[in-house]
Amino acid sequence: MSTSPTNSSRRVAVVTGGGSGIGRSAALALAGDGWDVVIAGRREEPLDGVAAEADRILPIVADVSREADVRHLFDETVARFGRVDLLFNNAGAGAPPTDLDAIDLATWQAVMDVTVTGSFLCAREAFRVMRAQDPRGGRIINNGSISAHSPRPLSAPYTVAKHAVSGLTKQLQLDGRPFDIACGQIDIGNAATSMGGGAAAGALQPDGETRAEPTMDVAETGRAVLYMAGLPLGVNVANLVILPPTMPFVGRG
Template sequence: MVTGAGSGIGRASAIALGEAGFAVALMGRREDRLAPVAEVIGERVTVVVADVADERQVARGFERVFERFGRLDLLFNNAGTSSPAVPIDELSLSQWQAVVDTNLTGSFLCAREAFRLMKTQSPMGGRIINNGSISAHVPRLYSVPYTATKHAITGLTKALSLEGRAFDIACGQIDIGNAESEMTERTKLGMLQPNGELATEPVIDVAHIAKAVVYMASLPLDANVQFMTVMATKMPYIGRG
């Protein structure tokens, strides 16, 4: 299962997983974005139109996957969103809540359903990969909701990793910096730096992220990439301050 599979990192990862031999379930809110991805993958694919922030839709989506494939071996918790880059005192509660609902609550809901399947299927177990972002470590200016949720994802990853041990459920996190996608279009125009200046930032092909996800996903369950950072080499991340 790949969430946010209709574009960017989710799309590239879903296709790469299909090429690696996985049967793939594509979850997203828009069928018109998921259908072209399914066509690329081929027969061993199913489309799940669902909002990760909606408990009932998520539950139905995982039920559909189990009905189609009989088990769940991998969840890539990838779906995410951000808020306008404005000071905290200009953020509305609804803007905050929208980011929390998708990035954090959505990851929780999907992980919960994955655990329910992985604990009871035979053979037992599976793997969860959470999309953290380098914002799980270092914030950008004017990114309170996004940064807070990505820091929380790190806590979720650690807690799931600990809880999953007894059930052969491995959980790891990939922290991504400036992979070229719809969310990083503005990096080419200029990103606000800590000193208040605007600067263009380098980006990397999303295919590199997809390869990293496939590597993490392909390990046997007695091995785990707990945390992996994949980023543009020259982006202004290391050495900030």
């Protein structure tokens, strides 16, 4: 049985933050399943490296916090492939652990620009394309975080940004209904990437101590995104949490 999310024989995905980590994992999983995948990021070299790993991957340099870049990304995707069936809104930014009263506005704004504004801009362009294409509709998957549920100490910019992504997800779930646009969120804990893998060496805990935490193979995040992406549009995973089972999240640690 086909896993195509539309009646189109071509399945086209846009993956932001596609040059490394979770974005790379998702792009490779989708391409391996026969999707045409456009990966976006700010640096050309990592994007080209991912594109060299598999057929069906097209790299486009784009800063998701810039409106013109995002419009170009989606216009180029449509020009090349004719449609967009999936957006994996993956690009995000973090900040070093900092006491709340020491967080400077530039750091706060940098996290918000990529994680919140970037997610909105990409979702807006995907929405514009998906509602007008034939067959109509598509799917948006937002990369939230365990921090969209429960914060780590001294991480206000990232925590607030990821809670905002959850709000965007819920709004898209509602506003996409008339146009066959489904939206879900994947919340990932401690994938072994440059951003999340540091927990293995030690993560600051609420009691003030730093302790090592378990991590998981980042390839599992790509498999999870592929599962969500492959559902028919009549089915949606509203929220999926994936994490090592012994990660301190559920309960008290």
